[in-house]
Amino acid sequence: MHWPATQLTQRLGLRYPIVQAPMAGATSPELVAAVSNAGGLGSLGGALMSPDALRQAIRDIRRRTDRPFNVNLFVWHDPAEPEPAALAAVRAALAPFRSRVGVPEDAVLPLPPSPRALLEQQLAVVCEETVPVFSFAFGIPPLAEVQRTGAVIAGTATTVAEAAALEEAGVDLVVAQGAEAGGHRGSFVAAFEESMIGGLALIPQIVDRVRLPVVAAGGIMDGRGIAAALALGAQGAQLGTAFLACAESTAHPLHKAALRRSADTDTCVTAVYSGRPARAVRTTFIADLEARLPAPLDFPLQYGWTGPVHYAAADKGDGDLMFLLAGQAAALARSLGAAELVEALAQEAQAVIGGPA
Ligand SMILES: Cc1cc2nc3c(=O)[nH]c(=O)nc-3n(C[C@H](O)[C@H](O)[C@H](O)COP(=O)(O)O)c2cc1C
Structure with missing residues (x-):
């Protein structure tokens, strides 16, 4: 051609x-x-x-x-060292999700110092x-x-x-x-x-x-x-x-499936997953954290805390607790x-x- x-x-x-x-x-x-x-x-x-x-x-x-x-x-x-109160808020906001997918309360991803x-x-x-x-x-x-x-x-x-x-x-x-x-x-x-x-x-x-x-x-x-x-x-x-x-x-199969299923109005820009604004399909995980978390930790510390929920949810096939990055035309x-x-x-x-x- x-x-x-x-x-x-x-x-x-x-x-x-x-x-x-x-x-x-x-x-x-x-x-x-x-x-x-x-x-x-x-x-x-x-x-x-x-x-x-x-x-x-x-x-x-x-x-x-x-x-x-x-x-x-x-x-x-x-990132800045998080205040104890900010960490406590993240822990509290994540607690129901952690128990739903079986992640211990203190599990964090090993991030580079x-x-x-x-x-x-x-x-x-x-x-x-x-x-x-x-x-x-x-x-x-x-x-x-x-x-x-x-x-x-x-x-x-x-x-x-x-x-x-x-x-x-x-x-x-x-x-x-x-x-x-x-x-x-x-x-x-x-x-x-x-x-x-x-x-x-x-x-x-x-x-x-x-x-x-x-x-x-x-x-x-x-x-x-x-x-x-x-x-x-x-x-x-x-x-x-x-x-x-x-x-x-190498996107998870549930991530690929979510792209084709999502309508033009289904994505949002949120910092609750990593601490930095990103466009993703709006899941229960995002909606609930946005409602209950006063402020995320600095990027990438927030990802250290949310990541274990995302990966455990991926293993369990629980797409609603995953973080599914996608653009507005994913459909x-x-x-x-x-x-x-x-x-x-x-x-x-x-x-x-x-x-x-
Ligand atoms: C799953 C995913 C991961 C991304 N990771 C990166 C990245 O590591 N570095 C980067 O510069 N952009 C990254 N982007 C943004 C893309 O470079 C690009 O701006 C975006 O995908 C374009 O919009 P579209 O997804 O609607 O095509 C990522 C986008 C997606 C969907």
């Missing part, structure tokens, strides 16, 4: 301007390599991985593809393994070392001011994350409530503000969305929820193989855009 080149396809040598979004915990090397081999850009969500696991995953991807791929990290900050130090170690792996593309969210990490490796660098912006800050910091691409997007909000300049700009409004404003290629993200599930993103001036489209439903994604998800999805997306987008087949 002939596809018009964009700055993204040219810069990275892609067949299609289609990026599979990094999704920490769900992007297996199989998924990443399948997308890259199919002519898109596969992305590893490496934020939750230890440096060793990150290195192994990068090497696993390289065994499966010789095409470019992306490795993504969170710009972690060290300093997330900031983890980022430094992860960045060292990214440099040592000379990944082709490096992307990040939640801020701007030190970039000089990564730049020296020759990696193409992409930062996440939810507002025009964030896109400008990323350009100033020397990134090569800006991922414009609209309010529709599934997963954590990338916001790092203003409060997240002020940074919930829909993609239709956000993308052209960022395109006009920066000289860099822009990749649109949020609510894009099929070729119509990709064509729309390109029409708004983006040079590519990044899809998360659409790839979450793929066979190669359009299809259960295809990743390569099949890339090909379908490219054909659909081309049918909308027109031009020679």
